[in-house]
Amino acid sequence: GAVVSQHPSWVICKSGTSVKIECRSLDFQATTMFWYRQFPKQSLMLMATSNEGSKATYEQGVEKDKFLINHASLTLSTLTVTSAHPEDSSFYICSASEGARGEAFFGQGTRLTVV
Amino acid sequence: GQQLNQSPQSMFIQEGEDVSMNCTSSSIFNTWLWYKQDPGEGPVLLIALYKAGELTSNGRLTAQFGITRKDSFLNISASIPSDVGIYFCAGLLRGGTSYGKLTFGQGTILTVHP
Numbered sequence: 001g002a003v004v005s006q007h008p009s010w011v012i013c014k015s016g017t018s019v020k021i022e023c024r025s026l027d028f029q030a031t032t033m034f035w036y037r038q039f040p041k042q043s044l045m046l047m048a049t050s051n052e053g054s055k056a057t058y059e060q061g062v063e064k065d066k067f068l069i070n071h072a073s074l075t076l077s078t079l080t081v082t083s084a085h086p087e088d089s090s091f092y093i094c095s096a097s098e099g100a101r102g103e104a105f106f107g108q109g110t111r112l113t114v115v
Numbered sequence: 116g117q118q119l120n121q122s123p124q125s126m127f128i129q130e131g132e133d134v135s136m137n138c139t140s141s142s143i144f145n146t147w148l149w150y151k152q153d154p155g156e157g158p159v160l161l162i163a164l165y166k167a168g169e170l171t172s173n174g175r176l177t178a179q180f181g182i183t184r185k186d187s188f189l190n191i192s193a194s195i196p197s198d199v200g201i202y203f204c205a206g207l208l209r210g211g212t213s214y215g216k217l218t219f220g221q222g223t224i225l226t227v228h229p
Binding site for chain 2: 004006032034041042043044046049091093095096097101102103104105106107108109111
């Protein structure tokens with residue numbers, strides 16, 4: 001299957017700082033990528049759809065000024081958690097779809113801990 | 116947001132036993148996908164189903180796409196300890212603005228005792 005790489009795997013930051021997470025499609029081009037948040041032993045919650053060359057589409061309840069998404073190229077989307085607070089601590093995962101069938105392939109995830 | 120109804124929520128089985136889990140939806144999907152997630156990792160695609168009634172195998176895994184396109188099941192035969200993890204079903208509507216946008220089940224936590 002297609003390969004999606006996410007970086008970093010984990011990050012610890014202080015309250016009030018911003019953190020950037022990268023999602024790359026390594027062997028295919030992705031005009032659309034997705035960002036999820038996951039709490040322990042729960043399903044993935046879609047945060048936003050990242051569209052190359054245009055604004056991201058955010059799900060209801062997700063603050064777009066808090067979670068900045070940039071999709072500057074066909075292989076890279078970034079999620080920036082701005083002014084992070086402890087309640088933003090979570091597991092963040094990206095996905096990208098390849099081919100006409102649209103199956104999504106996921107990155108390894110990023111464990112964010114805000115102290 | 117919308118979720119698929121996945122059951123059971125958790126399973127505790129002995130090594131060598133077979134496992135079955137299923138998902139149902141009130142909506143029709145074009146594609147059903149089954150993923151496995153290990154702790155601290157992203158989900159990995161196990162099986163993709165594209166046609167109603169389709170039965171697909173991948174090693175010890177077998178999955179079927181329901182005739183009504185509103186349900187799917189996943190079977191794991193002769194379970195082994197490395198089958199431990201969370202299994203998710205996901206429905207996909209192909210094409211249009213929903214390209215690649217998945218609707219997930221709640222997940223099934225599988226524990227295998229040696």
